[in-house]
Amino acid sequence: MTSWQRYLQQHQAQFIEQMSEFLRIPSISAQPEHLPDVWQCARWLVQRLESAGICQPAILQAGEYPLVYGEWLEAGEDAPTILIYGHFDVQPVEPLSEWHHPPFEPWIEDDKIYARGASDDKGNMLVPIVVLEALLRTEGRLPVNVKLLFEGQEEILSPDLPAFIAAHKTRLACDLVVSADGWQWSESEADLRTGLRGLCALEVTVSGPRQDVHAGTHGGALANPIHGLAQLLSGLHDEQGRVCVPGFYQQVKALTQAEREQLNAIPFDEAQWLARVGVTEPFGEQGYTTRERIGIRPTLEVNGISGGYQGHGVKTIIPARATAKITCRLVPDQHPQAIAQAVADHLHTRVPPGVTLQVKVLPNGAHPYYMASDHPGNQAAAHVLEEIYGRAPYYTRSGGSIALLTLFQQQLGVCTVIFGFGLPDENFHAPNEFFRLAQFARGQRAWGALLLRLAATRL
Amino acid sequence: MTSWQRYLQQHQAQFIEQMSEFLRIPSISAQPEHLPDVWQCARWLVQRLESAGICQPAILQAGEYPLVYGEWLEAGEDAPTILIYGHFDVQPVEPLSEWHHPPFEPWIEDDKIYARGASDDKGNMLVPIVVLEALLRTEGRLPVNVKLLFEGQEEILSPDLPAFIAAHKTRLACDLVVSADGWQWSESEADLRTGLRGLCALEVTVSGPRQDVHAGTHGGALANPIHGLAQLLSGLHDEQGRVCVPGFYQQVKALTQAEREQLNAIPFDEAQWLARVGVTEPFGEQGYTTRERIGIRPTLEVNGISGGYQGHGVKTIIPARATAKITCRLVPDQHPQAIAQAVADHLHTRVPPGVTLQVKVLPNGAHPYYMASDHPGNQAAAHVLEEIYGRAPYYTRSGGSIALLTLFQQQLGVCTVIFGFGLPDENFHAPNEFFRLAQFARGQRAWGALLLRLAATRL
Known part of the structure; x- marks a missing residue:
């Protein structure tokens, strides 16, 4: 075990305590009365980045909402520059009566942490932050140049981000974005999302x-x-x-028969998927499978x-x-x-x-996003996921949306590797959202390995 | 001017003050959290009946809701017994943002009193009470035997009243019901409702x-x-x-052509009716006029x-x-x-x-109600309205419902004269409900005259 890995292992309890603190702030971007909480979250994050060793993290503003930016650029000109993305705003919590505990009082049960935002995206976005801290504390440096951009308006479709990105192209210039907002296929199977709706x-x-x-x-x-x-x-x-x-x-754009076959070849237990949401039959556009209805239609x-x-x-x-x-x-x-x-x-x-x-x-909205599976960023991520999971990841298309990814593509000319570690049953956007603590720890090992691998990748 | 009329005139300011007190109690029967207010309203009413000279008024119970009963039965065996009906519960007040003043803080403007329940039915039901007081204070007696029954669950369709009426047939026995819940056609035209939906x-x-x-x-x-x-x-x-x-x-039951013609002959300014609600065109069942759509369909x-x-x-x-x-x-x-x-x-x-x-x-509901226009009760009321308005009333059918009237018909074998003095534009069930103070006073003259006339009517 390397020293950064040991550091992570030794500090899990503190990291979980920090995640709880982060989750206690009700940063619901859709509800104006919670705007001060979104700002409070940004201030908390600046402090957390500082203590991780990031240089002069700062709050920037887009519209009425804060963003948090930070960087560490001492890896040298030959090393690639990676922009790490995540968001600290969360979905509304209604219907409140269906939560087993108050949504902003995190509780841990069965190795899962429950709270609004646990999986989407506060727990997930904390992963790269603690990894950067571990690398900086143990090795004194990072293997790549890193920029960090965390936004507070993802759940309302990032209405102010197009103007913001356009105005900060130089500051945000990078070789690849890696998003800490995203999910894996299951506890035993990883996937890389090549498309988002x-x-x-x-x-x-x-x-x-x-x-x-x-x-x-x-x-x-x-x-x-x-x-x-x-x-x-x-x-x-x-x-x-x-x-x-x-x-x-x-x-x-119609998919080729081969593309559709590839998508449908991924193991998917429809009966289990239905049982999890409590529905007896699927319903959707005729002529397409459930995977296709969610992924490509x-x-x-x-x-x-x-x-x-x-x-x-x-x-x-x-x-x-x-x-x-x-x-x-x-x-x-x-x-x-x-x-x-x-x-x-x-x-x-x-x-x-x-x-x-x-x-x-509503203004803006999100463009659909696509990134080739053989992009060197995806290839590096695939290699790391195979190491960690013991099998190659699936290449999938997600039904969800992240407005910013198309913006990065259009404005900065870079693709985004989606590298989150939540799982699909974690009730994001719904009552009783949770994040698995085992995935929190596994995500840290994966992020560390990915940064090291990207240092040797031609992007 | 007779002495009871003079008494009413001299006490208008106090009556309006009492109405305000009555309106301040948020007796919303549909909302369980307001059940204590419905009871508070019943207690207020018992005191008000006592001070009017009614004998031992009392709160009775039907389901979880109170009713108020009172009587004055000293007019002699030859005089008819009249049951006066009204209700002291009110509709919910949502959407609150559309009220110009809080709905339970009555305010007077342009000779109108605004508050939830002002017209439906607290203001209206106060009319016969102050008339009884005026007659008792000035003449020491009433021209007819009077029973009073005020309920607290009209706005939720009186679910507990069928059992209540069945259990209290003897106590409620009477020759005619006169309802203080009801409306007149306009400021210059009266009407008697022969049907309710x-x-x-x-x-x-x-x-x-x-x-x-x-x-x-x-x-x-x-x-x-x-x-x-x-x-x-x-x-x-x-x-x-x-x-x-x-x-x-x-x-x-299809109406005869003559019945339809009679209904449509009543002057009705559809354009004005639409303008009042802010709609440009009527919409309803084809083949029927607006009056018919509301009254008989x-x-x-x-x-x-x-x-x-x-x-x-x-x-x-x-x-x-x-x-x-x-x-x-x-x-x-x-x-x-x-x-x-x-x-x-x-x-x-x-x-x-x-x-x-x-x-x-939902259990119960209301049966449609019908009472012949040549019923002696209606004839007495028509005579009084003609005196007060200077013209004969129309015979109309109302689109509204009062669950109890069919119950009185079925259980007590008596009809109900609908004798309220609100007007159709008074926003009942809607924001900014109001009651005209001129109609409050006119209703008192009419109720006094009706009780005197019923004393000489063979019912």
Whole structure:
């Protein structure tokens, strides 16, 4: 065992204590009342980077949100420069009643740490930080030049990052990005994601009367906004699970039969996958497998709906309005703004009589991301994962989205190796999120090995 | 001016002060946390009846809710016995942000008193109470025997009243009910309602995954409960605004052409009615006028919907479930439980793949109500209204529901004259509910005259 590995092993308890501290800060980027917590998280992170030995870490700002930047550039001109990416904001926690413990009071059970953000992404992003500390403390140097960029708006699609990256191209210039946001296939199988879906988001509001009116004295003679919204939403998919928006599939790049076969060859226990979420049958676009529906096909999902009375008992009203939140997951070469606009246009042609429609397209969104499996960055990562897992990783496509990766590609001209160590059952975005402590430790060994390997890789 | 009229005139300021006190109690029957306030309201009312000279008023209980009963039976055996009905519970106040003042801090502006319950029904039910006080203080007696029954669960469809009325038939025995819950046509036109629609209520829940799941890692491969709910709801009406539930219209008693003509002859300014609610066009069942759609046709309205993320910004989940609250307004001879069951059955035959459906039919409901316009009670009321308004009242059918009226008819064998003095624009069940103080005073003159006239009416 090398000295940096020993250092990591000896400090696990402290690292877990630090992760708990980090998880206690409710840095929910979607909710304005938590903006101060997102900043608090950034301040905590600056201190943590300082104590790890990173040079003068600092808070930068993008829009109203903080980013944390740090660097260590003394590996020499011949060594590659690696930008390490992660995010310290987290998803909202509703429905709170389904959490077994309060989401910002981390608790450990069965070698798992539970809290909002444990897996996505605070626990995962702490991994490279403690590895840098171990290398610096034991060897006095890093094998590569390192820049660190941690953002606080990933969960809201990084609306201010395009302008930020464009304004900081020189500072962020690097040979490769390695993302600490990401997951592995299972406890015994690793994977490298060559693709991520993109994303666009819309908010749809159907309005009727100026304010809620009595359903007795007006019911039957006025259009009900909830009925109108239900009608609009039910017209977004056909019975075969296909999205009915004209042009939605037009830019989708078809995969070759070989690519589809490769994807479907990865072992996937659908029955187990269904059992884990408590569903008896899969449902999706006809003609595609579950893996394909998630990995290579675009989707349109309503993530939330509300209108009228939602409290206990009965309130006999026709509501003034009803609202739905929609996101689409996108695949190459769909453009987020073009797809959002196509959905909005389609809805506008179908407004039922007696109500009005307002569609708000959320700015930005995420482009779909693709990185070749034979890219030297992926090859180095594959080598390390094979060492650690004892078998070669799968090359997969993920259904999730990380807006920034396409930005790095477009603005900095570099690809991103997705090198996170969460596992797919860890309830990210859902109640009772957790992170396996064994993966936390394994991730550290992998990150150390990856940095050493990249030092000898021509990128 | 008689002495009781003078007494009323001299005490208006005190009555309004008392109404404000009454309105300050947030007696929302639908919300369990407000149950103590419903009881507080009952205690306030007992004191108010005592000070009006009613004999030993008392709180009775039905289910978890209080009722207030009082009586004055010294008018002699030859005088008729009139049961005065009203309710002191109120509707929920959401959305709170649309109230110009807090809903339980009454404020007076332009001779109108604003607060939840001002018109429906606290202001209205205070009218007969102050009239009884005026008669007792100035004449020492009432012209008729009076029983008073005020309930605290009208807004939740009086679930415990069927059993209560059945158990108290002797105590409640009377010759006629006069309801202080009701409205007049306009400031210059009175009306007597010969019909009220009935009501039944359902709660529909569509479930998918055990808990919310990430829309990236699962989206496209699992049925989304919001999509399923939207599909089910959009299948409840056809494009002509008719309810698609098999059997829904089967028991509807068709009106004669003469009855329809009478209803449509009542002056009704549709443009003004639409402008008041802020809608540009009416919408409803084809082949019927707005008056008919509200008065004589049954409806199915979704009063509330919720599912998934409803907070600020984006949360990319497939929710575990989505729920809708539905009520139907019923006309003779539809049966509330039969119609609710027909809706539930229809939904169960249409469940989309991949989700499950749970339908909760709320117990009881309200039967539609009908009372002949030539009933002596209606005739007495018509005479009084003609005196007060200077013109004969219209005979109308209301779109609203009062569950108890059919119970009085079935259990006590008596009809109910609907004799309230609110007006249709007073935002009952909506934000900024108000009651006109001029109608409060006019209602008092009318109630005094009605009690005197009923003393000489053969019921």
